[in-house]
Amino acid sequence: MPLVFYGQNKSKIDSIKRLLPTQRDTIKLKSYGALNRLLISSDTDLSKNYLDSLVIMAKELDIKKFNSLALSRLGYYYYYISDYNKAEYYNNEAIKLHRELNLKAPLYKALNVLGVSQKYLGKLEESMESHMESLALKEELGVSGFGLGASYVNIGNLLAELDNFEASNEYYLKASSVFEEAGLISYQAQILHNIGVNQDELKNYDKALEYYFKSLEHFRKEKKHLEIAKILNSIGGVYLKQDSLNKAKKYLKESLELSKHYGEKQMVGLTTKNLGNVYFKEGDFNKALKHFKEASAISIETGTLTRGLNNYQQMAKTYAALGDYNKAYKYSDLHFQKYDSVFKKEKIEQINELEIKYQTEKKEAAIALQKEEIKTLNIQAKNDKLTKTLYGVGMLSFLTISGLLYFGFKQRLKKNKIEREKQEAIYKQEIAFKKKELASQTLHLVQKSTFIQELKENLEKIKQSPELFKVEFRRLVMLLKKEKAEDKDWEIFKSYFSEVHNNFDNKLKSIYADITEKEIRLASFLRMNLSTKEIASMLNVLPESVLKSKYRLKKKLKLDRETDLNQFLNTL
The missing domain is CATH 1.10.10.10 (Winged helix-like DNA-binding domain superfamily/Winged helix DNA-binding domain)
Structure with a gap:
């Protein structure tokens, strides 16, 4: 924190503390909230004490608006100390009350913090939904400056997590424009770091270092220690990839020292893992394993599953290097189990059968059979009367007629059963056919999309060669447009889908x-x-x-x- 801002905050804190003993009820509650907010970056423990007082008083007053405020502050506090499970819980509880009370400004703030927490918990789709809703509310309310820029940054961060670095940079540039317009130069420095991270992921290491050092220079001037720690970690990571291990170790150790001193567990875990990678490359496998285990423990403690996955993989690799293949297999298997649970790629499952239609038609067949059986029984009843009147004619005639009737009745039942089984078989065949055709059409659509994607990639390659560009570009564009314009595949898919899924x-x-x-x-x-x-x-x-x-x-x-x-x- 810059000295001028620290001085301003200290003055506010001292002023609120002096007034606190004279305050009561809602005024005192607001003061607790202000002290929690002002102290969280400089004295986390004291900040939590005031937050606890806020929560207790909010419960005593039993006013929903202040309960929602207390829950939001709890959600932000746990997010700040990297306890993302609790952050998610308290923000969700706050959001319920914000919706009930139609408090739109607190709602978009809670959604924003929730989205970041969900990202670190590996709930990427839920995170995107939270950020998009937060952004929509901000646009509805005409929010500008930091509030709007923060949403762009968070969406950019999430897209980077999904490996969509180009789209991520677009959101970062939107944020940079907003921050520049609002005169928030410090946040622009953060954007430089984020763009550097994306260049890093794209393996443009020289560009990445250029952005990192620009950002570092600014944050060193402002003495923003946690931001400095993050950038030092990023710089160390680039040197690690370039195999400049002494440089990597130098920057990572400085980052770890700052992270530990200022209590940012997530950064401690990330830097510890990177140092482990340095020691692994140096061949010091025992020291590497120690660091990976420490990083894994921090990941479990803070709930950062998306970043913790790699620790299992690195431990497996290290155990293999040490010749302990049983543990290597154990941690490799654990890595893939956790990966599947966090980034579960849903596949096409079996199409639901036409159960309602099938059951309905089955019942109709049963009713038809019952009617036939009743009709037969009625005939039998009439014949019973007839046999009584003809009883005198002789028992032999009665037995003959009864035998014929019983045989006819049994034959009718057998015939109806065969018909019913045939009908059921036809239904099953139809269902199997529809499922097969639907799956086939789905596969065809996937193949078509793959074709389009490959065609686009070829176009990009052609752009690099002027000669090919002149000859092929127009023809390929026309082919691409023609392929995309055809909707027959969708119409065929829709017809099968409608039949299988009952309109x-x-x-x-x-x-x-x-x-x-x-x-x-x-x-x-x-x-x-x-x-x-x-x-x-x-x-x-x-x-x-x-x-x-x-x-x-x-x-x-x-x-x-x-x-x-x-x-x-x-x-x-």
């Missing part, structure tokens, strides 16, 4: 008459339990576009936040 599109239209064809298409893919990445591939769009469309569809169908869109569509 799914009509049910959607009954809920919302103005639903578009694109929204029906998205809903159909979600009904088939396709993942976001699979849908993005089929529609030839970016994954975040699918997430935005899901958010808009959920809103259009008037589903509340607690209702899962996929589960709702599966009930139709």
Whole structure:
């Protein structure tokens, strides 16, 4: 924190502390909140003491508005100390009250903190939904400056987590523009660091270092120690990738020292892991293993599953280097188990059978059979009367007639059973055929999307060669447009899907008459339990576009936040 701001904060803190003994009820409660907010970056423990007082007083006063404030402050505090499970819990509780009381400003703030916490917990789609809703509320309320820029930064961070670095940089540049307009130069320095991270991921290491050192220079002037620690860690990481191990160790050790001193557990874990990688490259496997274990313990403690996954992989590699293959296998297996639980890639599951239709028609067949049996019994009853009148004619005639009737009755039952079994077999064959065709059409759509993507990549390559560009560019663009313009594949898919899923599109239209064809298409893919990445591939769009469309569809169908869109569509 710059000295001038620290002085201003200290003056405010001292002033509030002097007034605190004379205050009561809501005024005192607000003072507790202010002290918690002002102290959190300089004295975390004291800040928590005031927060606890705020929570106790809010419960005593039993005013929902202040309870929601207390929950929000708890959510932010646990986010700040990297306890993301508790941060998620308290922010969700706060959000419920904010919605109930229609407190839009506190709501978008809580959604913002929730989104960051969800990202670190590996809940990436939920994180995107939280950030998008927060951004929509800010735009609705006309929020500008830091508030708007923070949303752009958080969405950029999430896109980077999803390896979409180009889209991530677009959001970072939006944020930079907002910060520049608002005169928030310090936040622009943070953007430089973020863009450096993306260049790092794209393996543009020289550019990454250029952005990192520019950002570092600014934060050293402001003495923002945690930001300095983050950038030092990033610089050390680049030198590690370039095998400049002495430089890497120098910057990482300085980062670790600052992170430990200022109590940022997540940074301690990340830097510890990177130091472990340095020792591994140096061949000091025991020291490397020690660091990986420490980093893993911190990851478990803070709940940062997305960043903790690599620790298991590194431990497996280190145990293998030490010749302990049993433990190497154990941690390798653990890595993949955790990976599947965090980044679960949903695949196409079995299409639901036409159970309702099948059961209905089965019941109709049973009713028809019963009618035939009743009719036969009535005939038998009439014949019983007849046999009584003809009893005198002789028992032999009676037995003959009864025998014939019984045989006819048994034959009729047998015939009806055979017919019913044939009908059921036909239904099953139809269902199997529809499922097969639907799966085939789905695969075809995926293949088509893959073709389009490959074609686009070829276009990019052609751009690099002027000669090829002149000859092939126009022809390929026309081919691409023609391929994308054909909607026959979707119409065939939709016809099979509608039959298998019992007029799914009509049910959607009954809920919302103005639903578009694109929204029906998205809903159909979600009904088939396709993942976001699979849908993005089929529609030839970016994954975040699918997430935005899901958010808009959920809103259009008037589903509340607690209702899962996929589960709702599966009930139709």
